[in-house]
Amino acid sequence: MAKTIQITFDAADPRALADFWAAALGYVHQPPPPGFDTWDQALTAFGVPEDQWNSRSAIVDPDGVGPRIFIQQVPEGKAAKNRLHLDLRAAVGLQGEERMAALAAECERLTVLGGSLLYRVEPAPPMENGFITMADPEGNEFCLD
Numbered sequence: 254m255a256k257t258i259q260i261t262f263d264a265a266d267p268r269a270l271a272d273f274w275a276a277a278l279g280y281v282h283q284p285p286p287p288g289f290d291t292w293d294q295a296l297t298a299f300g301v302p303e304d305q306w307n308s309r310s311a312i313v314d315p316d317g318v319g320p321r322i323f324i325q326q327v328p329e330g331k332a333a334k335n336r337l338h339l340d341l342r343a344a345v346g347l348q349g350e351e352r353m354a355a356l357a358a359e360c361e362r363l364t365v366l367g368g369s370l371l372y373r374v375e376p377a378p379p380m381e382n383g384f385i386t387m388a389d390p391e392g393n394e395f396c397l398d
Contacts, residue, residue, distance in 0.1 A: 259321045260339070263331075264391050267324040269367075271310035273390050274322055276366050277341065283311040283321070331392045340384075340398040349376055349383075356385045356397045363387060363397075 264270040275281060282292075289295040296306050308326045313319075343359040344352045353376065360370055367390035376383035385397040 257320065259323050262322065262324045262391075262393065263327040264324050265326065265330065266307065266391070267310040267326050268307045270324050270389065270391055271312050271322075273367050274324075275312045277363055277368070277389075278312070278319070278322075279315070280312040280319070280322065281315050283313050335394050338393070339395045341395060343397045352376065353383050356383070359397050360385050360387060 262270060262274075271282060285292045285295045289298065293306065296303075310324045312322045312324075314321075341359070344355040347355050353373075357373075360368075364370060364387075369388045371386040371388055371394065373385045374381060374383055382398075386394060387397060388394050
């Protein structure tokens, strides 16, 4: 049987981090279970205490192609550089100045959403096409490629 993957983030504020990644990726919040109009209704019906409603969140690709992203609350903050990170492919097929302009525009959009620019690597053919490294609102590194 073929396997699917889910990407999981640890976070202090799962709902806020889900909002950022949903906007960054064009994803949507996972809808509540059938029979409920909102997650608040579902969680109330399931008897989940209100202080735990933001303990997890999930976003999904509205086209059903990309992996589900699950965000879970943890008590500790991020302590070191990620060993695994996402690359957002924002300039596929573009080269040189056109590529870097597209990456810079995406960086600006994500900065408005709460991301942070960490550094930019200029193209140096033939080995480097250029990229921008950013951090999400909780400091998780990712690249614009």
